[in-house]
Amino acid sequence: MKIVVVGTGYVGLVTGTCFAEVGIDTTCIDIDQKKIDKLRVGEIPIFEPGLEEMVKRNTQKKRLHFETDIAKVLDDAEVVFIAVGTPPDEDGSADLKHVLNVAKDIGNHMSSYTVVVTKSTVPVGTAKKVNEAIQKQLEIRGEDISFDVASNPEFLKEGAAIEDFMKPDRIVVGVESDEAKHTMKQLYKPFMLNGHPIIFMDVPSAEMTKYAANAMLATKISFMNDIANLCEILGANVNLVRKGIGSDPRIGSRFIYPGIGYGGSCFPKDVKALIKTAEENDYKMRVLEAVESVNEHQKTILYQKVENHFGRENLKGKKIAIWGLSFKPQTNDMREAPSVVLIKRLLEAGCKIAAYDPVAKEEAREMLGDSIEYKSDQYEVLINADCLLIVTEWSEFRFPNYRVMEKLMAQKLIFDGRNILDIEKLKSLSFNYHCIGLNAHK
Numbered sequence: 212m213k214i215v216v217v218g219t220g221y222v223g224l225v226t227g228t229c230f231a232e233v234g235i236d237t238t239c240i241d242i243d244q245k246k247i248d249k250l251r252v253g254e255i256p257i258f259e260p261g262l263e264e265m266v267k268r269n270t271q272k273k274r275l276h277f278e279t280d281i282a283k284v285l286d287d288a289e290v291v292f293i294a295v296g297t298p299p300d301e302d303g304s305a306d307l308k309h310v311l312n313v314a315k316d317i318g319n320h321m322s323s324y325t326v327v328v329t330k331s332t333v334p335v336g337t338a339k340k341v342n343e344a345i346q347k348q349l350e351i352r353g354e355d356i357s358f359d360v361a362s363n364p365e366f367l368k369e370g371a372a373i374e375d376f377m378k379p380d381r382i383v384v385g386v387e388s389d390e391a392k393h394t395m396k397q398l399y400k401p402f403m404l405n406g407h408p409i410i411f412m413d414v415p416s417a418e419m420t421k422y423a424a425n426a427m428l429a430t431k432i433s434f435m436n437d438i439a440n441l442c443e444i445l446g447a448n449v450n451l452v453r454k455g456i457g458s459d460p461r462i463g464s465r466f467i468y469p470g471i472g473y474g475g476s477c478f479p480k481d482v483k484a485l486i487k488t489a490e491e492n493d494y495k496m497r498v499l500e501a502v503e504s505v506n507e508h509q510k511t512i513l514y515q516k517v518e519n520h521f522g523r524e525n526l527k528g529k530k531i532a533i534w535g536l537s538f539k540p541q542t543n544d545m546r547e548a549p550s551v552v553l554i555k556r557l558l559e560a561g562c563k564i565a566a567y568d569p570v571a572k573e574e575a576r577e578m579l580g581d582s583i584e585y586k587s588d589q590y591e592v593l594i595n596a597d598c599l600l601i602v603t604e605w606s607e608f609r610f611p612n613y614r615v616m617e618k619l620m621a622q623k624l625i626f627d628g629r630n631i632l633d634i635e636k637l638k639s640l641s642f643n644y645h646c647i648g649l650n651a652h653k
């Protein structure tokens with residue numbers, strides 16, 4: 212089987228590489244020539260554990276190819292995935308221009324029956340638009356070629372993308388024809404051998420499933436952050452409350468950790484897009500509006516704690532050390548990272564910032580320029596620091612050398628936005644420790 216994946220970003224590259232890994236002849240397409248040139252020589256544009264070796268292995272075995280010109284590869288492709296970005300438009304709705312450009316390209320170059328699959332996260336009704344865009348080009352060409360448009364939203368998590376793709380909890384596929392259903396079943400067979408379910412449904416339901424999943428996860432985060440803030444006011448400990456509620460299987464223990472708000476390329480834009488879709492259909496997503504508003508507030512929580520401690524008027528010139536910049540661990544993705552909001556607030560107040568992130572230094576520099584110092588070692592940022600802010604819960608921050616820290620820092624003061632440090636240990640070493648959802652000084 213030959214397939215094509217259009218858009219070689221986080222999703223497209225992982226998707227293409229994982230299909231190649233199970234033996235499918237796969238070509239990844241991107242309009243970014245530099246990206247494709249680098250991939251051809253084994254340079255990976257993103258940090259994703261395990262991906263580099265997999266790309267190299269499959270390129271060498273000639274199962275994985277990289278191209279910029281879709282016209283060269285459509286001829287004998289049975290399936291074409293659209294995995295380009297769907298960034299938020301100015302009004303919050305998903306911008307479909309990249310998706311529809313690809314649909315147009317497909318319509319211009321396809322030569323036989325093809326299953327076109329939207330893997331990008333797209334609003335309900337997009338498959339219909341993709342269908343129309345392809346049909347229009349075929350009519351212009353005077354061709355009558357049959358095709359199907361299927362929806363196959365992606366649920367991988369950055370940082371665990373390979374594992375998620377190779378061993379998915381489930382595969383959701385929206386199809387309108389038996390032929391497309393059969394093709395998709397064949398394609399995903401190698402990933403279902405361990406009993407993972409493939410859930411077939413109609414196309415609009417598949418499109419909606421992705422938004423519902425991300426909206427639910429964002430809701431869990433905002434709910435827990437709201438509970439954490441109230442715990443702090445009332446003198447309860449959110450870590451204990453989390454364990455208490457998480458042991459109920461109806462609630463579950465995963466994804467109920469408080470912090471400094473969700474970020475990344477998916478939750479913020481997908482929550483916005485779903486609110487917008489509802490608005491366009493005269494419906495109000497009241498829960499999601501609150502989810503968004505709690506999240507915006509939560510991104511400022513750590514700054515507020517710093518300001519409360521020092522007093523706004525004393526922040527000018529304070530040396531702040533930051534551990535973690537990426538929106539979550541195991542990725543260099545800085546899109547919508549809460550660290551950016553925090554850093555901007557601290558800079559406005561006149562603070563001087565030195566930050567360390569294991570992999571996101573260059574991506575952070577692209578966003579924040581040289582307004583902060585970027586260090587290559589987690590302890591280097593602590594030299595003469597007035598306080599440390601923990602922003603991303605990278606594993607290497609979980610068990611730091613406190614003795615070294617106290618020697619380097621000007622003040623033994625820590626604001627932990629991810630609740631990862633050991634409160635008792637810090638107390639015994641007389642650190643002044645603040646975290647989310649509990650009073651560490653009690």
Ligand code: NAD
Binds near residue numbers: 222223243313365477
């Ligand atoms: P990305 O920005 O990393 O990659 C998109 C790629 O598409 C870019 O390399 C871009 O150059 C390329 N592209 C744009 N227009 C093109 C065209 N006409 N032809 C060929 N290539 C083109 O985006 P991403 O993070 O991989 O996300 C892609 C989609 O998957 C989005 O809809 C996103 O919401 C969804 N998604 C993302 C994740 C994630 O964790 N990143 C998870 C699930 C779903």
